[in-house]
Amino acid sequence: MSDTIFTKIIAGDIPSHKVYEDDKVFAFLDINPLSPGHTLVIPKEPAKTLDVLSDESSAAIGRALPRIARAVMAATGTDQYNILQNNGPRAHQAVFHVHFHIIPKTDGGSGLGVGWKPGNLDSVEGSALALRIAEAITN
Numbered sequence: 698m699s700d701t702i703f704t705k706i707i708a709g710d711i712p713s714h715k716v717y718e719d720d721k722v723f724a725f726l727d728i729n730p731l732s733p734g735h736t737l738v739i740p741k742e743p744a745k746t747l748d749v750l751s752d753e754s755s756a757a758i759g760r761a762l763p764r765i766a767r768a769v770m771a772a773t774g775t776d777q778y779n780i781l782q783n784n785g786p787r788a789h790q791a792v793f794h795v796h797f798h799i800i801p802k803t804d805g806g807s808g809l810g811v812g813w814k815p816g817n818l819d820s821v822e823g824s825a826l827a828l829r830i831a832e833a834i835t836n
Contacts, residue, residue, distance in 0.1 A: 703739050703794040717765050721757035724765050731800050732807035734773035738765055738797040745793045746784040762797060769799050777802040779809040 713725035
């Protein structure tokens with residue numbers, strides 16, 4: 698994987714407003730926040746998308762993310778937030794290093810706006826798809 702702005706931030710080559718760091722995880726304020734406290738949580742492992750991130754780094758993110766979310770809530774005074782994680786350009790990923798956004802929702806309405814157009818899951822198609830996914834998990 699080539700250097701990204703995030704690998705440069707982890708290395709200290711680009712300054713950041715760090716809020717958390719351990720041996721596997723680094724978290725810092727987004728420089729283009731959707732709301733005050735918008736924080737990025739990234740693994741130190743340079744993986745482009747979540748599906749190629751190691752189990753060890755994934756577990757470390759899983760342990761740190763709730764703790765950082767609680768801290769963002771306490772610091773901003775909000776009790777609501779979004780967690781956003783994109784994988785690939787069609788999924789709106791702009792920096793090709795796994796990252797999670799913690800985006801506080803404020804009373805003033807700032808934060809993440811989400812358009813959601815739900816469809817319907819056909820029972821037969823759903824059963825077949827669930828089976829294919831389950832089989833892929835065991836492989």
